[in-house]
Amino acid sequence: MEKNRSNIKTFSPGELEQLLKESGEPRFRARQLHRWLYSDRVGSFEEMTTLSARLRDKLAQHHTLPSCSIASVNSEPTSAAAGATRKYLVRLHDGKAVESVLIPKTDPLTGKGIRSTVCVSVQVGCALDCTFCATAKMGFSRNLTAAEMAEQVYLLADLGAEDPDIPPVTNVVFMGMGEPLQNLDEVMEATQLLSMEGYRFSISQRRITISTVGITPGIRKLAESGLTCKLAVSLHHTRQEQRAAMMPVATTYPLDELREAMHFYSKTAGTPITIVYMLIKGINDDVEDARRLARYCRGFYCKINLIDYNAIINIKFESSEETRRQLFIKTLVDAGYSVTVRRSQGASIDAACGQLALRNNKG
Incomplete structure (x- = not known):
């Protein structure tokens, strides 16, 4: 500066x-x-x-009048295809770097791109030390400004305007490096920037998702903010001791308190919460885990998004086996829940949170 x-x-x-x-x-x-x-x-x-x-x-x-810029890009081996996940190292206003991921959605019949989602980072590093996350290895450096968050989206949207293999950006998720609710004021301002009517880039707030590991005061503040964006909560376990071992933040914001905050959000905002649950072999993926998850989610408006564990992050854990995954899904569906399954994307391009920036910021 x-x-x-x-x-x-x-x-x-x-x-x-x-x-x-x-x-x-x-x-x-x-x-x-x-x-x-x-x-x-x-x-x-x-x-x-x-x-x-x-x-x-x-x-x-x-x-x-600084601007963010793209320093490098990692793509899946099929990077020429419209459906290839692309991961960008974005240089911030002060020269530090974060990751932004472009995830295209393709038509299964034609193979042509339909739309893209941009995954936005909100912090340089992260202070929460989740055991399964590569960003945790960086430690915490600083929060991003609203402009730096919005510019990640602008950069990737502009690339799509120039490249016919990249579908238009229609969705944004604050789910990259860092914890959005620890930088909530800037995240909310970035949400407003991205949804400014009549601006060159503008999407509905309902197409913007803010993710959290469960910072309960932030969940309540977001519920009362008047924003119409969506909320995703990374849960990953329904036993307090085990969740706290995986995610130390759960010690400060335990499961009972988190559930009350989600009830409040669902009632106040009137939109479903996405419960993100990463399946890890032998840790949280048996039928009884699924039954506990079903009981935990009763009483508030939600849908459940199961994701594969990306074993490239940490060899301490393994991805759940297909048979266990299918039993887990069946248990939730039988309990009446809407369940989506997201396969791990971008393992071949180090696309798990923090890996590309971890290497860069070491320099």
């Missing part, structure tokens, strides 16, 4: 308005500036031609 100049993209809309008010500018100038930053996405203040030359000069004297 250049000495004595601040990053203009760290300012919230209200702060931009106050900044320009102090310069004697009318309120609508803040809206113009915001549009230049996040819709037109210009690279210099000089390009903001609806602002006066005097104001542009003043902004340039006191503020910088």
Whole structure:
């Protein structure tokens, strides 16, 4: 960061308005500036031609205008296909790096791309130390700003506009590196940026999912925020002691408290919660585990997303076997739950959270 100049993209809309008010500018100038930053996405203040030359000069004297950039990309071996998962190392405003993943969805009949989901990082590293996560090995460096989160999506959406093999970006998940609810204010502002009506990139908040390992105060705050985005909760075990061993955050926010928070969210927001449950061989994947999960989820509006464990992260664990997986699914379906199964994507490109950035940030 250049000495004595601040990053203009760290300012919230209200702060931009106050900044320009102090310069004697009318309120609508803040809206113009915001549009230049996040819709037109210009690279210099000089390009903001609806602002006066005097104001542009003043902004340039006191503020910088950095942008995120793509430093490298890892793709699956079939990277030329529309359905290939692509993982990008994104350089942030201060030079640090995080990962962003583009996951295309293809038509099973034609093989052509239909839409894409961008998986967004919210922190450089993570402080939660989950035993199955590569990001935990990085430790925690800092939170990302709302602009840095939104720019991850902009970058990948722009690539799709240039490459016919990349379907349009229609969905966003805050499920990359870091814990979104430990950086909730910036995540909520990023959600608003990505859903700004009339901006160059704009999607419905209902197509945005915020994921958490179970930070209960954040779940309640999100429920009351007025945002219409979706919530996903990574559960992975329904026994308190075992969950805390896998996810130390469960000691601070135990299962009973988490369940109450999910009840509150479901009732307040009126949308289903996605329960994310990673199947790990011999740890949480037998029929009794499925029955406990079914009992735990009773009473609030939810659907269950089972995911394969990506064994490339940590050889301490193994992926569940197909027979056990199918019995687990049958038990949940018989209990009346909507169940989806997501196969591990991108193991061949180190696409588990944190692996690409872990190597990069060591340098």
